[in-house]
Amino acid sequence: CIAWGADIKRMVAELLQKETGYCRGYGGSMHIADITTGNLGANGIVGAGTPLGVGAALAAQVRGSDAVTVTFTTDGATNNGTFMESLNLAAIWNLNFILIIENNQYAVSTPIGDSTRETDLYKRGIAIGVESHLVDGNDPLAVHDLMVEAVKKCRAGQGPILIEARTFRHMGHHVNDPGKYMPEDKLKYYKDRDPVDRARNDFVEMGGATAAEIAAIEKQIQEEFEEAVEFSKNSPEVSVEEFREFAAIY
Amino acid sequence: MREIMYRDALREAIDEEMARNAQVFIIGEGIAERGGSYKVTEGLLAKYGAKRVRDTPIAEAGMIGVGVGAAIAGARPIVEILYVDFAMLGMDMIVNQAAKFRLMTGGNGRVPFVMRTQGGTGGGVAAQHSQSLEAMFYSVPGLRVVMPSTPADAKGLLKYALRQDDPVMFLEHKHLYMTKGLVPDGEHIVEFGKGDIKREGKDVTIIAWSNMVHRSLEAAAELAKQGIEAEVIDPRTLVPLDKAMILKSVAKTKRAVIVQEACRRGGVASDIASIIQAEAFYELDAPVEIVAGLDIPVPFNLALEKVSVPQKDDVVAAVRRSLHLDAYAQAAE
Numbered sequence: 001c002i003a004w005g006a007d008i009k010r011m012v013a014e015l016l017q018k019e020t021g022y023c024r025g026y027g028g029s030m031h032i033a034d035i036t037t038g039n040l041g042a043n044g045i046v047g048a049g050t051p052l053g054v055g056a057a058l059a060a061q062v063r064g065s066d067a068v069t070v071t072f073t074t075d076g077a078t079n080n081g082t083f084m085e086s087l088n089l090a091a092i093w094n095l096n097f098i099l100i101i102e103n104n105q106y107a108v109s110t111p112i113g114d115s116t117r118e119t120d121l122y123k124r125g126i127a128i129g130v131e132s133h134l135v136d137g138n139d140p141l142a143v144h145d146l147m148v149e150a151v152k153k154c155r156a157g158q159g160p161i162l163i164e165a166r167t168f169r170h171m172g173h174h175v176n177d178p179g180k181y182m183p184e185d186k187l188k189y190y191k192d193r194d195p196v197d198r199a200r201n202d203f204v205e206m207g208g209a210t211a212a213e214i215a216a217i218e219k220q221i222q223e224e225f226e227e228a229v230e231f232s233k234n235s236p237e238v239s240v241e242e243f244r245e246f247a248a249i250y
Numbered sequence: 251m252r253e254i255m256y257r258d259a260l261r262e263a264i265d266e267e268m269a270r271n272a273q274v275f276i277i278g279e280g281i282a283e284r285g286g287s288y289k290v291t292e293g294l295l296a297k298y299g300a301k302r303v304r305d306t307p308i309a310e311a312g313m314i315g316v317g318v319g320a321a322i323a324g325a326r327p328i329v330e331i332l333y334v335d336f337a338m339l340g341m342d343m344i345v346n347q348a349a350k351f352r353l354m355t356g357g358n359g360r361v362p363f364v365m366r367t368q369g370g371t372g373g374g375v376a377a378q379h380s381q382s383l384e385a386m387f388y389s390v391p392g393l394r395v396v397m398p399s400t401p402a403d404a405k406g407l408l409k410y411a412l413r414q415d416d417p418v419m420f421l422e423h424k425h426l427y428m429t430k431g432l433v434p435d436g437e438h439i440v441e442f443g444k445g446d447i448k449r450e451g452k453d454v455t456i457i458a459w460s461n462m463v464h465r466s467l468e469a470a471a472e473l474a475k476q477g478i479e480a481e482v483i484d485p486r487t488l489v490p491l492d493k494a495m496i497l498k499s500v501a502k503t504k505r506a507v508i509v510q511e512a513c514r515r516g517g518v519a520s521d522i523a524s525i526i527q528a529e530a531f532y533e534l535d536a537p538v539e540i541v542a543g544l545d546i547p548v549p550f551n552l553a554l555e556k557v558s559v560p561q562k563d564d565v566v567a568a569v570r571r572s573l574h575l576d577a578y579a580q581a582a583e
């Protein structure tokens with residue numbers, strides 16, 4: 001969202017339930033959306049983003065636009081019926097749609113092997129004639145290159161495309177989940193391959209940025225978040241009066 | 251004015267709105283080449299092409315979901331679902347997505363999504379093809395619930411649905427597609443939230459929607475022979491509901507009989523009855539009567555199907571009770 005131009009101040013304000021939030025504090029962390037920047041919103045219902053994304057791609061095709069819609073979903077969502085229903089619709093209509101499965105191998109605490117016999121999730125796309133890829137989700141440059149290719153292919157009429165980005169969590173599902181169910185050795189394997197560390201090293205190695213430049217960017221990010229928190233704390237509370245007016249439309 | 255069928259009126263609405271706005275498109279099972287099970291979409295494929303008139307696989311959750319997604323992204327999709335019973339497969343998309351989006355985005359996001367489907371009994375199509383499920387949608391804030399009873403209302407309301415920006419459950423009735431009625435020439439639009447008096451009367455108010463409007467009109471004709479002048483009012487849209495029209499009529503007649511094909515329990519009729527008792531209690535000369543379907547899945551057998559949903563005689567009996575001409579029904583019945 002931030003790469004697409006979302007304002008961190010308004011995102012943090014939404015988390016803090018303020019009037020200045022993207023959704024006036026009516027949506028919350030699960031539902032931040034900003035139609036103006038093409039962010040159609042996250043979802044509180046696991047798996048629901050896939051049909052909605054296919055719908056946005058359908059809208060683009062109907063209006064003759066070459067816009068590409070990307071939905072980020074998860075391994076946990078792939079066993080929901082709408083996953084196949086909507087990916088299949090995208091396939092029969094050749095939509096400019098890219099589905100990224102962030103396969104972190106756990107649905108809350110259930111390991112992927114308990115949810116499906118075939119843990120190579122990209123194969124599901126192949127089953128219905130969708131070009132499908134597996135990529136190391138902890139390798140940011142590999143993900144980037146594949147995405148660039150996928151967007152090109154969509155625009156050339158070869159969509160939809162499915163990408164399984166395999167990764168792992170570094171902690172539990174939510175703040176009160178210590179994540180004890182994750183095996184130590186596997187956790188260590190993936191922590192040693194932290195995508196942020198990898199990106200940092202890759203950039204320096206490839207000469208894209210110096211260590212000092214990266215440190216400066218990170219400092220700037222830190223400051224922007226601090227500013228956003230400050231902005232949100234100083235933002236007005238929502239108005240109950242205005243809420244009652246809003247409620248009248250229902 | 252021309253006399254046309256309900257299904258033709260629906261087709262005219264879609265045709266006119268597709269011609270007027272390139273964002274309007276329609277998807278559904280067998281709606282393109284075949285023209286739909288009720289012939290509503292006949293000829294639209296030839297006129298508007300395969301981009302805007304699309305057949306889908308049998309995948310209601312997916313179809314409804316992509317319709318909602320397209321609406322969020324600014325298009326104006328119509329998703330045709332063969333039977334309202336099948337819409338249950340897409341309830342997450344209707345209830346958790348379409349209905350919530352406007353509020354969840356603080357009012358910035360809109361969902362101009364129209365789901366056209368049909369319900370009600372229709373001559374032995376059994377339990378999974380005969381339901382009247384409007385109360386489910388009625389109880390979910392964020393949805394508009396539309397139930398046209400005549401060709402003119404069907405056309406005008408569908409055209410309005412395709413010009414406003416909230417998700418619409420457009421609930422047709424399978425028994426009505428071949429019925430005829432007068433439809434105004436030229437542009438004909440019916441706004442949501444404006445009911446219609448289908449027959450004027452002074453003795454009792456009958457409130458009915460969809461196919462029950464016709465049962466109620468038949469009952470009113472019979473009551474007229476008995477010297478009773480029933481007013482039949484049709485809210486046309488259940489959300490938003492034309493409360494003012496209902497209360498005004500009840501203030502005039504002092505009596506209300508609400509007729510719904512849906513089962514009695516948890517129905518829209520109960521809610522309208524509660525509105526009348528809360529806001530017009532001192533106007534009433536009799537308890538509000540509800541005539542509704544039995545609390546039972548609709549059986550296949552035609553004789554039993556008939557018993558399961560209100561008939562003309564049930565409406566006549568309820569009106570006579572409210573006029574104190576016959577004894578009240580026992581609470582246990």
